[in-house]
Amino acid sequence: MIRKQLRESFFLGVFALVTVCLLSPSASAIKISDNFSVDGFLDMSAGVTIGEDEDGDSELDAFAGYDQLELALKFSFDKLSGRADIDGNDSIGLEQAYITYAFSDMVSINAGRFLCSLGFEAAEPTDMFQYSYSTGIPYPGYQNGVSLSISPSDMIGLYASVVTGVWDGGGDTDLNHPGFEAQIALMPIEGLTAKIGFAGDIMEEVHAEEEGDHDHDHHDEEEETYLKSEINAWVMYSMDNITVAAEFDLLPNYYAHDTTGIHFLAMANIGVTDEIGVTVRFSGAQDNLDDDDEELRTSFTISPSYAFNDNLGSLIELKQILGDEGETQIAFETIMTF
Template structure:
């Protein structure tokens, strides 16, 4: 996993990747996944993410980083009677924050009861959030950094999905909305459940709107996440709004926060460019700002081949709690 400028990580899940496809985001990350067939219903795909980045805080010393950020391999199995399975093996930053780890990021089994309705069980990524968790679904190099406050994360549990064509509904019951290592032990501590509910509307071609409500009883946290996107003639426009309330068991006792982003992307041939603005603030019950930030991000990209994308990014951050900074990055993203 790659550490973002503003402190959180980005990701992939079939639901979020599907969301980008739904809105026709051909200019987001125009690299192909080969889905290499190994036989007997088994296929493999993945990506290698490498980057150079520099970070320059106002009044401080600049830092640089270069190397492999993440390598991931996805194994899929298509069985009989609507049963399938997926396992994602990742090399990168582990769930516990340690570097250079190899671990199981996702592992779940899906049963499709009809063409519209399916249920999956295991470890999977939350449906919520406009920005994907993996670099293969981002329109730029960095995530906003506010996903840890407003998105669900990898989760253990069961999830149902209904695809009605112009609309979709989804819901999950999980051990924790934010902690993939939570197994919900019944020892009286941290043994409450988490819940996620979502609704998606696709009324016309190129337009998608999704709303999510997340409840995490372990941390007394309630989140509303809403985003909408429209793609037409090489352009993709997106907007997102988030609001969170924390209870007495959370790190921000009885606190609250909100955040939003606005994004525009244009792609033509091998070229693409993204402009994004985001802003967020988290406050304690006494009105003290715990974390905040806003940034303007400009990110041109160039498709070198069907499986290789070069992304550059310049980003200007402002924050009362973390200070102001400028950053620059060059990313090479190879998919197979």
């Protein structure tokens, strides 16, 4: 018997495919009315990880499947707009939903569940240059809260938000210990974008406090709060058919209290033709810089891609985890957008 969630996902996928084929096979969005439009994508992939087992013999771990269907429902009423993203594979869920009110061309406010501001690499596969994420990617995800965006000019943008939790994936609704983000974006010349931002979450750590006398001991729990944080900076430059970017994250108390980690990447994308592109990336991370026994984790990625048309594209990725116990990851991905 097919589960209810699977039936819902199947019928939603059929609806999306039929709508795309009948209404707008080559457009980037389906316009339902002047105030309502729908777009989205279908994402499928297959691949294999080549590594070694405990005995040193080669070990293969292969996969193939439909990864994600996403529908973005977009509403617009003059200064007020809204968006709700529905996605899933074997079940359907609400990824994000928020409303935006534009006080002017320079100032707007968001409320609801929305994506964080930090990070160079995109959250959706349609906006990524390759299949996988960089090694040790630390970005926050979706969050519940309120954000403010200010753009004094075309060369500068300011962002700030207060959320229930920075790294909770949008599932936390408790505002007793709010998190926050702030970011500044600079676009000084054509093709150049630089952003630096900060995110912080108030965390609780429970300690056992021991009290004793001559007869017996008592153990009381004492809560200590600390700030889990991320300082993110990245720069990207695009010229003609070439895009290069670099990113660095400093991660105080990110993996544990009183530890500092890092994450970094450098990448380049070259458009060989209008249809063919190649991406190369080097990335790495370390959880605790003060731990002499911990090694820096790094990887190298190369990913050629091909665009069949405006709505269909594919890529192949080869990712090599560097180091003595490194493994090789190979993936093939196809995405249809509408």
